Amino acid sequence: MNGKLRLNPDQIRRARKAAARIAADVDTCIGKRTTVAVERTVLRLMGVDGVNLDGVPLPNVVVDRLLEKEGLSAGAATWVVNASLHYGLSPREVAEQTAAGSLDLVSVPRAGRESLLREGSRLAAGGLDRIAARRREREEKIARLGEGKKPYLYVIVATGDIYEDIVQGKSAARQGADIVAVIRSTGQSLIDYVPYGTTREGFGGTYATQENFRLMRQGLDEAGEEVGRYIRLCNYCSGLCMPEIAAMGAMERLDVMLNDALYGILFRDINMQRTLIDQAFSRMINGYAGIMINTGEDNYLTTADAVEAAHTVLASQFINEQFARMAGLPAEQMGLGHAFEMDPDLEDGFLMELAQAQMSREIFPNAPLKYMPPTKHMTGNIFKGHIQDAMFNLVGILTGQGVQLLGMMTEAMHTPHIHDRKLAIENARYIFHNARRLGEEIRFVPGGRVEKRAREVLDRAVGMLEEVESIGLFAALERGMLADVKRSRTGGKGLSGVLEKGEDYYNPFEIELRKRLGLGGREEGSAHESGLQTN
């Protein structure tokens, strides 16, 4: 496989090997810890849902109670399954009684380890069977209805009101969208619980709640039946509740989740241990649910210059790929991100964009790459912006991207109006259709500008990855080697929700997921030797 750019396969192997070691090192460290979000996720997967009288979600109530009583290091499942066995209650009933104050989890007489594990694995199998059923449902629908051609047309709705979102999402589906993403309310990534029920007010977006997921899913299914095409639903599996959102998305048959290993650390100042632990569990769930993840490399370019920082995007793609592999997520579900963010005034800037997109395509041949539109250089001149988006679409079809996040001419002005989306879809459909096989006809001049540019970016990414590998990811983050942001190991939000696993730690879902995903235990073949390779 030499591809159109004649990239050096040895350089690609070196990059992948370095990234694999970076991820494996982190995995050894995070394997010893859990987080409040992981434990709340275990509860949700066991069927715990709802809120107490003060509106606090029951998974939070139970986990907070266990923290208080210093029981959480054993895992929430240990106590809830035990109480379940003792009283013959469902985990949800146990949580409700805990919230009501009529049950004290840590003083329930302890069942034998063997019956605890038996009941735990029964609950885990039941929980995961429900997710598997949703996955089959998706597969059946796609087989029956069909789906859009790649690149999928991905649009965003962001009204703040889930009912308004449904109207906008269905309208977008009729116009040709393949993926509808509901942007979250901007504050949500930093709140340490998932709001409950339907919501009709948000800031710059709509709260991610399980009920909102369900409503939107229903709306898009209806639209999909009418237009004869499966419409994918996307949300944001990021922030302090990353694995909980993954579980909720898996249960409500979301299809795509924004899910980046490093984004929260770099751009939301979430503690690095917290995010890395949370992303691992969330990716196992996404992997098992058949959900495509979208990583957030485009964010590197919103602050840094897209020409100079191009290699950081590639380096992050390699790292995200390896974290995803460690969590059992197959390449076909890795929507690795990149973006069309170079200054439009740059001479031959289009050639560099083309080089970057083609290079990503060739290095990650099986990943449905997620291509992000221009945002940084959008000006409010909607007419020029529409052309910038057209240039972006041309690169998308020419290089065979998997997911095209459609640019809006009104980017940087307001959340999209209903016709902004229409015009964006029209733009993409025109170009994708009109230039469908252009990529098959194009070769790049050997030693030419495009080829040279791609080589240079790959070489710099290799250098960067090997440097990060030599000191480890945590130290690299502390030194500000990624995105020029320095983050300390014990700084940032959410560290108080990280705890060491006790001797008796138990998470039946992780065990069952590892089994079903064909992943070995964490202890076997740890750091620095298992260079996971994708090809």
Next chain:
Amino acid sequence: MKVDFKRIKPYGDTMDDGAVQLSFSLPVPCGEEAREAARQLVAKMGMEEPQVYHMADLGEGYTYFIVYGKCTHTVDFSSIRIPKVETDRMDFYGINRFIRERIGRKVVVLGACTGTDAHTVGIDAIMNMKGYDGEYGLERYPGIEAWNLGSQVPNEELLAQAIERNADSLLVSQVVTQKGVHIANLTQLVELTEAEGLREKLILVCGGPRITHEMALELGFDAGFGPGSLAPDVASFIVRELARRREEKERTGS
């Protein structure tokens, strides 16, 4: 061509033709009734001869239109007065020289996207070392100690940092907002600085695509910068205002 500045109208290709292009959607199903509704609506906006050139079905009972018309309204351009940031813009070198000569110490500037806003493009363009559109950001200025606190910074946190770092000026960026939340957020910052007794000490500046200088003054800020503003615009204002206040204080104080 003579322009009557007392009564100006849009211009297409003939003076006072009033040519205007509009695009919008209506919550009605696509069809001839929809076309007529768009036409009537544009007529009510004060357009003569409204022409619907394009109509498209958006689904779910919505229709999109592109309409042209001839505007009948006029405005008196000669009577318009807009408050502007009254500062001579200096360049990178001029600003640093000004700081050396007139202030004699580093100027401490804190920048943040406050409240729920996570969009740092604006504040980054002003603050980041690399800058934007050929102009270095404040971090590159030797005379300025610049701290970019990033996104979603609560006002309380911004103020705490201002006290800790002994800031001279706070730059607040508001990019994506919904339902006027940026107004409430900016107002709250002013109130907090007043409550802490810091309002006089701090030069409060806000910026963003929906910010105008006039609006910033109304909200109690010292200046507001709209789209297209660059680091030297902001820095020139800050250093001159700081020098002005210091000199005024010296005059009245001593």
